[in-house]
Amino acid sequence: MVTVDGDSIRALAYPALVGSPQIGDRVLLNVGALEAGLGTGGYALVVAIPDRLPADVDTPGHIVKSRYTPTQVMVASADEQGSAHHELLRSADSLDQMPVVVADLHSALPAVLAGIQGSYRTDRGSGPRVAYVMTDGGALPAWFSRTVAGLRAAGWLAATITTGQSFGGDLEAVTVHSGLLTARHVVRADIAIVAQGPGNLGTGTRWGFSGVAGEAVNAAAALDGRPVASLRLSFADPRDRHQGVSHHSLTAYGRVALAPADVVLPALPEPQATRVATDAAVLAARHRLVTVSLDGLEEALRSCPVTLSTMGRSVAQDLEYFLAAAAAGRHAVSLLGWEASGLGSLGVRKPRG
Numbered sequence: 001m002v003t004v005d006g007d008s009i010r011a012l013a014y015p016a017l018v019g020s021p022q023i024g025d026r027v028l029l030n031v032g033a034l035e036a037g038l039g040t041g042g043y044a045l046v047v048a049i050p051d052r053l054p055a056d057v058d059t060p061g062h063i064v065k066s067r068y069t070p071t072q073v074m075v076a077s078a079d080e081q082g083s084a085h086h087e088l089l090r091s092a093d094s095l096d097q098m099p100v101v102v103a104d105l106h107s108a109l110p111a112v113l114a115g116i117q118g119s120y121r122t123d124r125g126s127g128p129r130v131a132y133v134m135t136d137g138g139a140l141p142a143w144f145s146r147t148v149a150g151l152r153a154a155g156w157l158a159a160t161i162t163t164g165q166s167f168g169g170d171l172e173a174v175t176v177h178s179g180l181l182t183a184r185h186v187v188r189a190d191i192a193i194v195a196q197g198p199g200n201l202g203t204g205t206r207w208g209f210s211g212v213a214g215e216a217v218n219a220a221a222a223l224d225g226r227p228v229a230s231l232r233l234s235f236a237d238p239r240d241r242h243q244g245v246s247h248h249s250l251t252a253y254g255r256v257a258l259a260p261a262d263v264v265l266p267a268l269p270e271p272q273a274t275r276v277a278t279d280a281a282v283l284a285a286r287h288r289l290v291t292v293s294l295d296g297l298e299e300a301l302r303s304c305p306v307t308l309s310t311m312g313r314s315v316a317q318d319l320e321y322f323l324a325a326a327a328a329g330r331h332a333v334s335l336l337g338w339e340a341s342g343l344g345s346l347g348v349r350k351p352r353g
Helices: 086-091 108-117 146-153 176-185 214-222 247-256 272-283 297-302 319-334
Strands: 002-004 007-009 028-030 044-048 063-065 073-075 099-102 130-135 159-162 191-196 226-230 262-266 288-292
Touching: 002 044, 086 176, 099 214, 099 319, 108 130, 108 146, 108 191, 108 297, 108 319, 130 146, 130 176, 146 159, 159 176, 176 191, 176 214, 191 214, 191 319, 214 226, 214 247, 226 247, 226 319, 247 272, 262 272, 262 319, 272 288, 288 319, 297 319
Parallel strands: 099 191, 099 226, 130 159, 130 191, 226 262, 262 288
Antiparallel strands: 002 007, 028 044, 063 073
């Protein structure tokens, strides 16, 4: 908390950028988002601690992110010259059919992972390795996401790779393409999830949305991956354009994604199932529509180690949204070639080759 003219406000400092604030410090704040009353962006941000600047450090990398802003950062990218992974990534050109789950909101990330966790039966620690490839549509610092920190601590995520202008992941990459290759060849991931960071931007228009997911489908397909399209859907959102299948999903997969993907339809009860199938039918000309069982997925969602919330709504308030994302995770597991267990949609790992 920071005191401004006698009032206490929430302020966020990234120690890696500005140092660690201490009680009594004078700080320079950016309060634009706070003044505008934004949701996930509604913090004052510490720009500097002018009386106690952080010590100069030798930055190991040569890649600049948040470029040409006063808070640009130097990072060591996995794909840059001088990186221990450069030679590997210089020749890497294929994801080897790795499933890539694509979603438009950060809130889908833990739900997709819950679907993955709830869709195999094996000893702890021998499940699929999953990497999160974070795009720069939302928050640029991965440090802003409590969700990512909680998923990493729980062992549900093997690594986060920040791409584009985003930074602060376990690994950095210049593009979504090199981020996906880093996930496969450096992290050794079995599955990758691509989504923006928290704090999406929307304008109420078809094209003015920061999480348009179709380009990630194209990237995965170009690299010989298996794109899995997670539908954004809701029966709780008060906005007509997000009722049933969101217009953002229909635009991303129907107009932007030029490569075919597996579009996952959750096997919801009626009448929701018919509504979703009807809305998604326009995507069938290019994509494969796949209906996925939801057996056990609500329980998997409720066992998630982080809080599930989308647009301020919980699992109980918007269950279908989270089930759709979890179903995409389940389908990604099925693409790995796992033997079915006695529960039908769950499985145990099958030796390859």
